[in-house]
Amino acid sequence: MGRHFFNACDGSCMDPSGPPNKQYDWHCTLKFLCAFGLLLGLVAVATYQNFSNVSDIVDKEASSIAALYRDFGGYPQPACNQSRDSLREYARYVIEDSWPQQRQGILPAGGSERITALSQMLFAFEPNRKNEEIIHAEALREFNRLIEYRRSRLANVSTGLPHVLWWVVAFGALMNIALIWMLDMELHVHLILGGVLASILAIVIFLIAGLDNPFRGAVSVGPDSIALVYKTLMKPESSPITVFSK
Numbered sequence: 001m002g003r004h005f006f007n008a009c010d011g012s013c014m015d016p017s018g019p020p021n022k023q024y025d026w027h028c029t030l031k032f033l034c035a036f037g038l039l040l041g042l043v044a045v046a047t048y049q050n051f052s053n054v055s056d057i058v059d060k061e062a063s064s065i066a067a068l069y070r071d072f073g074g075y076p077q078p079a080c081n082q083s084r085d086s087l088r089e090y091a092r093y094v095i096e097d098s099w100p101q102q103r104q105g106i107l108p109a110g111g112s113e114r115i116t117a118l119s120q121m122l123f124a125f126e127p128n129r130k131n132e133e134i135i136h137a138e139a140l141r142e143f144n145r146l147i148e149y150r151r152s153r154l155a156n157v158s159t160g161l162p163h164v165l166w167w168v169v170a171f172g173a174l175m176n177i178a179l180i181w182m183l184d185m186e187l188h189v190h191l192i193l194g195g196v197l198a199s200i201l202a203i204v205i206f207l208i209a210g211l212d213n214p215f216r217g218a219v220s221v222g223p224d225s226i227a228l229v230y231k232t233l234m235k236p237e238s239s240p241i242t243v244f245s246k
Contacts, residue, residue: 029179033197036172040204043169047161047211054156054214055221061149062225065091066233068142074135075125083121088234090114095223095230102157102215115147160212169208173201 065087072083090111098108122143127133180194210219 029183032179033176036176039172040169040201040208043161043165044204044208047208050156050159051211051214051221054153054159057149057152057156058221058223059225061146061153062229064142064146064149065226066229068139068146069229069234071135071139071142074131075139076128076132079121079125083118083125084234086114086118086121088230090118091226091230091234095227099215099223103220105158105213105216107154107157111150115150119143157215159214161208169205173205176201 069084069087072080072087074080075083093110093114098111101108122136122140125136127136177194177198180197210217214221
């Protein structure tokens with residue numbers, strides 16, 4: 001596929017009536033432009049996929065919190081209120097305290113204490129009836145899923161493109177512009193072609209930079225799904241909460 005693409009570029013842009021050295025310049029330049037364009041496109045797609053995956057992880061964590069909160073409703077008192085209060089405090093912490101730290105690239109540590117407290121409540125509970133055994137087993141499974149989603153979210157706090165790849169992108173962009181200006185063309189053609197190429201490169205690189213760190217920047221993954229669960233299912237009437245939206 002790449003070979004046919006390169007051939008199409010060569011055939012559509014070279015002037016067969018021109019000098020051989022000029023045709024060779026076009027031939028080499030177009031091959032480099034196509035190769036770097038493919039590389040930049042793949043980097044942009046990979047960055048967007050990572051951003052989408054992180055957003056999906058947050059949504060799954062919110063769903064797990066909601067399911068676990070409902071499972072706790074089947075516990076007898078006082079285990080029901082104690083477990084729900086502990087889970088509610090964890091959700092509040094994630095929204096109000098953990099997310100601002102994530103947006104600064106800091107790995108929050110306070111959630112571990114709340115998860116540990118909740119796990120101790122679960123492990124200390126002893127079912128007395130058959131229905132309590134079923135509910136408790138399902139709550140333990142959902143709790144393990146919550147831990148898995150939480151660890152996946154925290155693992156992506158500092159994720160991003162390697163620095164060496166950013167050097168490759170920057171060097172390739174400069175080389176593209178330099179090669180265009182080395183071609184033998186009239187000045188107005190140089191200005192138009194160079195301006196168009198620079199604009200396209202700037203837009204794609206801006207897109208990659210905006211989506212590179214999923215939890216940082218103006219375009220970032222927010223705690224909206226967890227905040228929605230907290231507001232509609234868990235939030236006490238007298239407890240205001242601040243939502244850090246995207």
